[in-house]
Amino acid sequence: GAGVSQSPSNKVTEKGKDVELRCDxxxxxxxxYWYRQSLxxxxxxxxxxxxxxxxxxxxxxxxxxxAERTGGSVSTLTIQRTQQEDSAVYLCASSAQGAxxxxxxxxxxxGSRLTVL
Amino acid sequence: AQSVSQHNHHVIxxxxxxxxxxxxxxxxxxxxxxxxxxxxxxxxxxxxxxxSGDPLVKGIKGFEAEFxxxxxxxxxxxxxxxxxxxxxxxxxxxxxxxxxxxxxxxxTGTLLAVQP
Numbered sequence: 001g002a003g004v005s006q007s008p009s010n011k012v013t014e015k016g017k018d019v020e021l022r023c024d025x026x027x028x029x030x031x032x033y034w035y036r037q038s039l040x041x042x043x044x045x046x047x048x049x050x051x052x053x054x055x056x057x058x059x060x061x062x063x064x065x066x067a068e069r070t071g072g073s074v075s076t077l078t079i080q081r082t083q084q085e086d087s088a089v090y091l092c093a094s095s096a097q098g099a100x101x102x103x104x105x106x107x108x109x110x111g112s113r114l115t116v117l
Numbered sequence: 118a119q120s121v122s123q124h125n126h127h128v129i130x131x132x133x134x135x136x137x138x139x140x141x142x143x144x145x146x147x148x149x150x151x152x153x154x155x156x157x158x159x160x161x162x163x164x165x166x167x168x169s170g171d172p173l174v175k176g177i178k179g180f181e182a183e184f185x186x187x188x189x190x191x192x193x194x195x196x197x198x199x200x201x202x203x204x205x206x207x208x209x210x211x212x213x214x215x216x217x218x219x220x221x222x223x224x225t226g227t228l229l230a231v232q233p
Contacts, residue, residue: 003160004160033220033221035223040126040225041225042123042207042223042224042225042226043161043207043209043223043226044223045220045221045222045223048220056220059220091161093161104211104221105151105163105166106163106221108153108160108161108162109160110159110160111160
């Protein structure tokens with residue numbers, strides 16, 4: 001597609017429920033990133049995909065967080081047993097170049113705003 | 118720990134004032150440097166980047182940034198701001214390991230409000 005698409009744009013859930021957030025990157029972009037944006041915290045790296053594999057998942061905050069990417073395209077970020085501290089905007093980005101180049105320019109989606117009550 | 122620091126969290130300026138937003142990073146070695154901007158209600162988008170060469174880089178909308186290696190800094194500047202520059206500005210850095218993954222590390226952002 002023309003840009004990075006994320007869904008849902010807004011999600012309100014109850015503590016303890018599982019949520020899935022979807023990212024559809026720009027067609028042909030091999031690299032895909034998930035970040036979390038919290039008030040006053042900037043952007044926190046979560047996980048990076050190159051193709052379908054995740055060479056760097058060091059930013060996932062706990063084992064309640066997982067992500068997968070299939071077909072080298074769509075990615076899903078899953079948060080199990082959500083907690084109030086999971087409330088944030090989850091941003092997906094893609095780039096044509098892999099992260100190893102260091103010259104990767106990221107194109108961001110609009111984000112999924114998650115509110116855990 | 119690797120970090121990117123933006124010293125100004127909230128800046129308020131009048132139109133036509135000059136802008137300088139500070140950014141410092143804590144890595145040694147080769148780095149790539151970026152400024153991203155998020156206008157109200159819009160996606161994060163790239164403002165400018167530095168990979169190599171002339172340390173003074175120009176971006177969109179009249180913004181520029183200067184890489185000063187000795188100071189580990191990449192400050193963003195604009196000589197005369199406009200109301201439409203109201204946005205949140207993020208500095209970001211990747212450290213070039215060569216072969217390893219280089220995730221983009223962001224600062225905490227600077228919220229700029231330009232008053233007409």
